[in-house]
Amino acid sequence: MGMTITEKILAAHAGAATVKPGDNIWVDVDVLMTHDVCGPGTIGIFKKQFGEHAKVWDREKVVIIPDHFVFTADPHAKRNLEILRDFVSEQQLPYFYDAGTDNYKGVCHIALAQEGHNRPGEILFGTDSHTCTSGAFGMFSTGIGNTDAAFILGTGKLWVKVPETMRFEFKGTFPPYIMAKDILLQVIGDIGVDGATYRAMEWAGDAVMKFSMEERMTLCNMAIEAGGKSAIIEADQVTKDYVQKRTDKPFKVYHSDADAAYFLKKIYNADEMQPVVAKPHSPDNKALVSEVSDVKIDRSYIGSCTGGKVADFRAAAEIMQGRKVKVDTFIVPATREVEADLHKEKIGGKTLAEIFVEAGASLGEPSCAACLGGPKDTFGRTNDKEVVVSTTNRNFPGRMGSKQSQVYLASPYTAAASALTGRITDPREFLN
Amino acid sequence: MKKIIEGKAYVLGNDIDTDQIIPAEHLVYSLSDPEERKNYGRYALSGVPAAGAGLPGGGQPFVKEGQTESEYRIIVGGRNFGCGSSREHAPACLEIAGIEAVVAESYARIFYRNSVDGGFFIPFETPAPLTEEIKTGDALRIDVDAGTLTHLPSGKIWTLKSLGEVIEIIQAGDIFEYARKTGMIPG
Known part of the structure; x- marks a missing residue:
């Protein structure tokens, strides 16, 4: 064997x-x-x-x-x-x-x-x-x-x-x-x-x-x-x-x-895969993005070990370039190297960092940040009943800070598309 | 190792994750400082949403406001108890709050391993769900050698799953004592 x-x-x-x-x-x-x-x-x-x-x-x-x-x-x-x-x-x-x-x-x-x-x-x-x-x-x-x-x-x-x-x-x-x-x-x-x-x-x-x-x-x-x-x-x-x-x-x-x-x-069959989210409060609470497109969000969070790499931000910037976010949007590079890449890599003549700032997003320092809530002064931490679409890995009750907040886990494409509309949004609405 | 564990039950549901057991904002306290570590008792299970706290009606705090020790000694949980993070603060906070055993249908593996290797308490598994048969506050008795759980109000007895190979670490006390006993590290 x-x-x-x-x-x-x-x-x-x-x-x-x-x-x-x-x-x-x-x-x-x-x-x-x-x-x-x-x-x-x-x-x-x-x-x-x-x-x-x-x-x-x-x-x-x-x-x-x-x-x-x-x-x-x-x-x-x-x-x-x-x-x-x-x-x-x-x-x-x-x-x-x-x-x-x-x-x-x-x-x-x-x-x-x-x-x-x-x-x-x-x-x-x-x-x-x-x-x-x-x-x-x-x-x-x-x-x-x-x-x-x-x-x-x-x-x-x-x-x-x-x-x-x-x-x-x-x-x-x-x-x-x-x-x-x-x-x-x-x-x-x-x-x-x-x-x-x-x-x-x-x-x-x-x-x-x-x-x-x-x-x-x-x-x-x-x-x-x-x-x-x-x-x-x-x-x-x-x-x-x-x-x-x-x-x-x-x-x-x-x-x-x-x-x-x-x-x-x-x-x-890879060709049949569709954009999905995990609804609150469990990573296995799966839904197609198209099934939850009526869910309004208060915030979009793109960061963490699982969703804060340069490939994640390249994807988010592809969708956000030249557009404005409708909700508070937090960009948290995982590391200093990723952060440096945000200022180097360009799409359409603008760096990824410029695209995010012009879209109205806030950039944080590289760390785990609000992925796990953390001390009260943590960047992006939920403190109330926020509905969040997030590229992080856990949506347990209280994981991002407040027990009243609700977290939808999603891909960077979906998190970026949702930031632009204020509701959970299929990235295909913005990708050609 | 205690042969008989007796005390009041605190009942929880399925998928009790480590953020519910000890929210991340509290992970800053020292585990070795005798005074500071009491904070872990204070905040043990403070992340459990009110509806699930001590089921079935909810709203039963595990540790009373302002205290650092719980009146409960045995947690009765459902499936996948302790899922999520590898934070050893999770089994530690339960022990600091006074927990001597957890009886659950199944465990997430890092939590289980931490409970055994750190010698915090014995994580027993039940062949069937007990979260509907036992109510928070009910008196329970665990006979470790016999592997049984007795519900004292009704006299009903359940057989717990065998602890398997980890019994040797549990009997030794923790992974260090086990390694000393087996000669892996010097006594």
Whole structure:
């Protein structure tokens, strides 16, 4: 019996020739990522368990990316950044993208990719559930808590139950108005918010492989919204080109065997996909955009790890260029690199940033911002009964701040089109 | 590890996500400072919409205004309990509020794993939904070794699902104690 990519990576890191779903194995960790929300707790547990003067297992393998509560006056949040700084200095950690410095990046999942920490064939754990994003690079990546992260800091190892794999294959070509977010919301709507619990979601098919790395990251980002442990896309030339521009480190590309066993194989016709949203208050509450076009919105939010990459803003700008928004529209680049690209990339002679500002949108600093609500002074946070169309990944009650607000998850195309009309709008109304 | 867990139930519905368990604005407090961490008890389950708070009529606070500990000891939940973020503040806040066990139909995996590896409380699974059979405030007893849940007002007993392989980590206390016991890290 053959193995899936996920099984092969896990086997290689457990020193085993083969593994099968359900096996509990200890794996060697290539990268541990943490941020400002979970880093301080992780450090506290590490010191308690391994000693006040303990050293991390491998300083080259720890990456610390503050991103959640960076642009806030909250004194506890500021104190937490200091805890990270003290730890980095004490441990002499080389990969720390500190807030308030030229080295600040922004949202961890995108910064990991842009700074060359995502490499095919490796195992990456992060103290953030959207760590599954890195699976877009043909690697095993998943979110863990502070305790597991502290365990890795001390030992370089973690136990993993080998997940079954679900394969989602898209044949053909996605229509030009379809983005990875539409595909993902469609699939989550089909399988439910616990439809992939404990499993790996493998994305495949010629339509998927035509996606850029950014769109592939969107596809993998929300595996967790289906309960998935991880997501994975086989690395190809697109992956290699992206990775080799950003790191000299070697990596290994794995392929799923033709006779690998899958929990489920689902084949979609890419040409038939339609723009969809997830209605409040669950990512699986799927509707076609055309079914909710009477829903009035108060705000449009384009940002986050899943919806704040330059490909997302290119799409939004394509729709917003030369037009004016009718509702408050928030543009939050995931990272400084994305922000810089907003000022470089042009459509019709204008930069993406100029297009947004002229349309009447507000630009925020790169961070997680209102995707998860956060402290009261967070950019774009809901504080009342706002109805929001958002490119973020969760629309749980209160997720963007206020328990009374209602969030519709949508693609950047749909979020931009909706910003222009003040109601949930199919991007085809604006795209030729 | 306690062999018998007894206390009042707090009942919740399906898909209780980590933002409902502990809203992100509260994730700034220290988990190691003995005073500051009490804030997690104060705000535990504060994100649950009123209609779902303690079902079925709703509006039953898990922690009373101004307090940091709950009067409830066992949470009875539905499917996909703890979905969403990997924040360990979620199982931690429930423990800080005084929770000793959660009994749910199913769990999101990171929450489940955090509960076990961090040794916060035992996440039991029930073969059938219990959220309609048990009311908030009902007295419950869990016999950990026997794997049973008793509804004390009626005397009704349900068998809980086996804890499987994670029982070894639960018995050890947490992942660190387990690793010490098995010689992975020095005692």
